[in-house]
Amino acid sequence: MDPIREFELVMSRRELFGRTAMGVGSAALHTLLRSSGLAAAFAASSAFGALQKPQIHMGKPRPGLPNMPSFAPKAKRVIMLFMNGGPSQMDLFDYKPKMEEQFDKDLPDSIRNGQRITTMTSGQARFPVAPSKFKFKKHENNEDGAYFSEILPHMATIAKEICIIKSMWTEAINHDPAVTYIQTGSQLPGRPSFGSWVSYGLGSMNEDLPTYVVLHSKVGNGKADQALFSRLWGTGFLPSDHQGVSLRSSGDPVLYLNDPHGVDRNTRRGMLDDVSKLNHLQLDQFGDPEIAARISQYEMAYRMQASVPELMDLKQEPEEVFELYGSDSKIPGTYAANCLLARRLAQRGVRFIQIFHRGWDQHGNLAVDLPSQTKDVDQATAALIKDLKRLGMLDDTLVVWGGEFGRTVYCQGPLSRDNYGRDHHPRCFTRWMAGGGVKPGISYGHTDDYCYNIVDKDGNVINPSVDEFTPGAVHIHDMNATMMHLMGIDHTKLTYRYQGRDFRLTDVHGHVVKDLLA
Amino acid sequence: MIQIRTNLLFVSALTCLGVGLATGSVQSKKKHVASVKVVDYNRDIRPILSEHCYKCHGPDGKEVKGDLRLSDAKDATRERRGYFAIKPGSSSKSMLAQRVAVGNTNDPMPPTDSGMPPLSAEQVATLKLWIDQGARYDKHWAFVAPVMPTIPTVTAKALIRNPIDNFIVEKLTKKGLKQEPEADNATLLRRASLTLTGLLPTQGESAMLAMDKKPGAYERAVDRLLASERYGENQARFWLDAVRYGDTHGLHLDNERAIYPYRDWVVRAMNQDLPFDKFTQWQLAGDLLPNPTLDMKVATGYVRMNPTSSEGGAIEEEFLVRNTFDRVDTTSTVFLGMSVGCAKCHDHKFDPISTKNYYEMFAYFNSTKDSPLDGNALYAEPTMLAPTPEEEKGLSENKTLMTKLESQVNLSEAEGWLTASRPAKLKVADWEVAGPFVHKNNDEAFTTDETPTTWKPIKIEVGKVASFIKKDNASGYVRTSIESDTDTPLTLRLNSDDGIKVWVNGKLVHSNNIARGVSEAGDVVKISLKKGPNPIIIKIVNGGGEDGLIFNYGSDKDARIDNAINKKDPVLTKKTFLNDGPDSATSKDYRAVSAKTAKIEAAIPRTLVAEELPMARQAYILRRGEYNLRADKVSRGIPAAFGELPAGAPANRLGLAQWLTDKKNPLTNRVFVNRIWQQHFGTGIVKTAEDFGNQGDWPSHPELLDYLAVKFAKDGYSIKKLHKLILTSATFRQQSVVSKQKEAVDPENRLCSRGPRFRLDAEILRDQVLQVSGLLISREGGHGFKPYQPAGLWEEVAFQGSTTATYMQDKTADIYRRTLYLFWKRTSPHPMMLSFDAPSREACVVRRARTNTPLQALITMNEPAFMESARVFGERLVKSKSSAHDRIKLAFNIALNRDPSKLEQSILQSAAQRYEARYKQSPKDAEELAMVGLAAKAKDLPNDQVATWTMIANTIFNLDEFLTQH
Secondary structure, three states: HHHHHHHHHHHHHHHHHHHOOHHHHHHHHHHHHHOOOOHHHHHHHHHHHOOHHHHHHOOEEEEOOOOOOOOOOOEEEEEEEEEEOOOHHHHOOOOOHHHHHOOOEEEEHHHOOOOOOOOOOOOOOOOOEEOOOOOEEEEOOOOOOOEEEEOOHHHHHHOOOEEEEEEOOOOOOOOOHHHHHHOOOOOOOOOOHHHHHHHHHHHHHOOOOOOEEEEEOOOOOOOOOOOOOOHHOOOOOOHHHHOOOOOOOOOOOOOOOOOOOOOHHHHHHHHHHHHHHHHHHHHHOOHHHHHHHHHHHHHHHHHHHHHHHHHHHHHHHHHHHHHHOOOHOOOOOOHHHHHHHHHHHHHHOOEEEEEEOOOOOOOOOOHHHHHHHHHHHHHHHHHHHHHHHHHOOOHHEEEEEEEEOOOEEEEEOOOOOOOOOEEOOOOEEEEEEEEOOOOEEEOOOOOOOOOOEEOOOOOEEOOOOOOOOOOEEEEHHHHHHHHHOOOOOOOOOOOOEEEEEEOOOOOOOOOHHHEEEE | OOOOOOOOOOOOOOOOOOOOOHHHHHHHOOOOOOOOOOHHHHHHHHHHHHHHOHHOOOHHHEEEEEEOOOEEEEEEEEHHHHHEEEOOOHHHHHHOOOHHHOOOOOOOOOHHHHHHOOHHHHHHHHHHHHHHHOOOOOOHHOOOOOOOOOOOOOOOOOOOOOHHHHHHHHHHHHOOOOOEEEEEEHHHHHHHHHHOOOOOOHHHHHHHHOOOOOHHHHHHHHHHHHHOOOHHHHHHHHHHHHHHOEEEEEEEOOOOOOOOHHHHHHHHHHHOOOHHHHHHHHHHHHHOOOOHHHHHHHHHEEEEHEEEOOOOOHHHHHHHHHHHHHHHHHHHHHHHOOOOHHOOOOOOOOOOHHHHHHHHHHHHHHOOOOOOOOOOOOOOEEEEEEHHHHHHHHHHHHHHHHHHHHOOOHHHHHHHHHHHOOOEEEEEEEEEEEEEEEEOHHHHHHOOOOOOOOEEEEEOOOOEEEEEOOOOOOEEEEEEEEEEEOEEEEEEEEEEEEEEEEEEOOOOEEEEEEOOOHHHHHHEEEEOOEEEEEEEHHHHHHHOOOOOEEEEOOOHHHHHHHHHHHOOHHHHHHHHHHHHOOOHHHHHHHHHHHHHHHHHHHHHHHHHEEEEOOOOOOEEEEEEHHHEEEEEEOOOOOHHOOOOOOOOOOHHHHHHHHOOOOOOOOOHHHHHHHHHHHHHHHHHHHHOOOOOOOOOOOOOHHHHHHHHHHHHHHHOOOOOHHHHHHHHHHHHHHHOOOOOOHHOOOOOOOOOOOOEEOOOOOHHHHHHHHHHHHHOOOOOOOEEEEOOOOOOOOOOOOOOOOOOOOOOOOOOOOHHOOOHHEEEOOOOOHHHHHHOOOOOOOOOOOOOOOOOOOHHHHHHOOOHHHOOOOOOOOHHHHHHHHHHHHHHHHHHHOOOOOOOOOOHHHHHHHHHHHHHHHHHHHHHHHHHHHHHOOOOOOOOOOOOHHHHHHHHHHHHHHHHHHEEEO
């Protein structure tokens, strides 16, 4: 049967029954009327360069919830750069020159104030201060400048684009709960991840690619020691079609995307046509609109088989792009290659892109291992911002960089001027945001000289509470609420009823930090 | 999101009260008011108040505003300085009606800035009517124990096979709908087989049903399915979702944990139809039952199933609290069909559960012996050996056999042998030590033998590590004397870190310059002892780091003989004689059986179990649910709103279990029968199977739910009887065709206006392709298997030191086992499971979503097990039949349980011709396709034939009909 005729049949079927089956199906059916699977596949496989934005094939959107977005979004999409393990804020962004003279002196009780610490260091006889061994330099931004560590030379060049938040805080003190918390709003497993909430609320901007894509990065020094969990991009109690889909650098880029050896595109097309014909017979006999939805899902799968390889094919990029992102960007699976892929995904209408980079848990040997981590991410991160900007996409793309908590000023294990380790520290840490309606080139929030407590601009300690927003302190719920706000979502309105309760990403907390908005 | 819950039941005066409606879109929003309408508090009013008012005027004591609780009849209707919030009988004198009225601008409710949605005109009208009718409050329906309802009389022309049909048809008639006719037997068999056993009917079963021409043939087929071992395997998976069964700890390192005997017990319990009350009690409190059996203890794995962690730096008390939260939340969802979790921070907003209630439940679960941090251990204690019934049977048979063989031994002969074989009496004197002697390097330390003059006492126990050098590149000496009552050979077994030399009676008898750890394999040194004292000197050399010596002597055999002589027990004497005595036919048999026993014992798995601490831990109300913010002390108890503990129930998990299974408990039976209904029809009578509370969906057939719940208890909690009742109803047997009218009136089939129709679960999809191809093997129980899985999925997320950091696919036929036995890594479950809506098993799930996505299509098209099954099925078709027509017919019969239509035949025949032409032309492609998977390729089949029929099989495996329960 002629494919177009088939889709007309599907369409008339849909009208006959007057309702859509599952959400995905309806939008797909809608678009199928206009573009056959074959036509879409051909469109997707046509060659085009990276900078020629208009030619990139973006399918028709799948709508989200009727009340979403709640208001006009600033950011159409998010790229979240997740540094798993807890990057050391005072060796990267939060410059603490006064610590130099505190070397090997005990952290004053007045600073620690009886706060709990992990059992990895709670048994230590002393809490000696370990000043950062790295040199810091001030770089011009849109305020009075921002300090960057010498191991972030490239990020320093985007100082005017990023909004550095030094007063992030969380309650969680161990990796698993902390990373689960920041990704799902709860320290215990079982809740939907940020990206799946966005997929559920806002729907998709294309029909050939997933709404939420996850990219895992190889770690340069091989020390990817802290774990990740599929729940971090899972859907919890939301339907599983909102889960993050991993794009993989080896094997099938999307699981099971490639047909087996011996089955070429034509063979698959023929098989799908047969399946479609036989399914239509069932549809005629049983009238279940779910059958129509399934037919369209198979067509979408077929289109993905063409659109994903095209997406992954970095050979289309000009040499200057690889130079921008650094030589690693030619090696599939590196953080740099993933940043470039993230940009290509953003161009193709993927709404939520998350890159994971592991190995930021420097309990010891920080002097060697932290520079190795920044070497992996520094240039490509800066390149992503610059690339988005020159493509005119930074304005409506929200980029976020950071981990699940910070690290302690006091040393874990042996301390010398040249090397030291740091334990987990949830009471203050640094993340940054850029683009998508964020105020560029500013710093927000302060920490005390020991980088231990959040303080106000006069240096008075803020003891923030998750229940109410204290200006100057940004709880992870506050950041998530702010990110949602930029995407046009009122974080208190994007809810899902489960077990009699309307759940949301920010639990019963979270405040939009207005000072961060452009 | 605002759910529309304003459906009023507009009824004629004759209709009995309390028969609910399907929710939502079925009803047109504007309906003309009938002459009589009776407002039901539970169905019509409570959802409005709960949705719009309870947040500030509900059960949560701390949040109450304006001192008004609309959830409390007394409080809502009392006089307030001349005013009434609710004045029963008079909506015009009720402030509530005025404040919520549409268009009211005078301090409207809910307040405009509250974020709560305003009431619709229809809702306001309903409220007013309710007040005018007397504002009668009723307890939430699900909190009142069910009673056997009157079975409705059906006047319409309909097929009634059992009371289920009365309830269903009554409602259908009211909606102007008719039952669908019954499906044919082949369809029914497929439907029943999939829902009961999770597999397609075998051809034998299909033939048996076709030949059974007597009335009740279908019923007999259902009985056979219920009796099948495959039944328990399919039923278990629903339970394993609910209890979040996994083979790993679930957090952080996510190491493997040993608990699969629990999974296998669930399968057995289902197959044996263990009554649900016992099934419940064993899991919650098997350890607390009098003289618990092995199964009762294994069942307590339920209590241990929560994800655990041992993350570096984790604080024990914090995780004790988290683990306990998880147990309470899961138990409440599984048995009570509602989450009490909200109450851990504040009184429940919608349901009558206070924070105190929550922590009283918490107190049941915070005092088990297991450490709050699991140590990342496979055997996180307490654990126990859990032999399978087969293993137990094997052990017991062997024991009988051995007893019989022992009885054949002549005691005096055995005693004589024992006396003659008596080993020398040895006495090891106290040890002394000299050294350390430090050298330039290890070799110098080894070759240079000192002559120590200063010896100090040291305690060296047989079989235990002694460390006495503590220096690098150094040697140390220990000496003793072994006194023997006769000349005798003796074996010394010596582990050393590192090198070792041994002198006996002044002579060097052993020398080994080696670098090793003390736990590595040591040296066996055979020496000769003279009667009297025999001085022994042992020199150990330490190259660096730890040093150590483990001293052992004598053979196991000697030890056994010695033991038997000392014990003077005739049975032991005979055993020893058979084990270690002279060869005879009897002793050979005996040793063979004994070896078998040892082999069985070595294979017996361990499993995590729950045990109670001798002294319960004190429980406290924890402010905001924070482990370190303790408020008042609490003791164990259940929420008063759900009734009270049965008389004599102990104040522990057993008491809790007795309450859950008490006939006065309003929830447990309803919740469970609802899930069984959901399994068979795709949606429960209460759609929100996880929430029977105030916010949950109103049941589509409340009285049917009560009928099933009461009947279930009456039938002795037999789950199999419950299945049979449902499966033999006319309701279940309807055809699943979706007519235009029903699509409009009953889009979700909540009214059961047709037979069930929904996409099959992940496990069934995988199992049925294996079954159809013939690859499926039926090995029951045991360690989880690891099937095909794309490379790198575990590696890219796992903690590097985790025992599940690397995925090692099984290379045996184990990969063709049923999906139930899949090794379940909770932080990275098999991708096919996640794509087809299986939960990760990190948290309790009693209702799976059912999505329809392109990723699913990619799996059924390309996943290796699906592709391999298609290839093997293709081979089967080629081998069995010679014409395309017959092959297609066979394929349809095996996979779809029916003959193909002419049109279907022609579509697939022309497809086969197309593939044949293609694969004849490309022998390389044909060969590659014919090689898919590990299963051996059928000999002598041409590749192009196999490739062609692989594609036909692949086509059939992707048909909606194949993927769907219908």
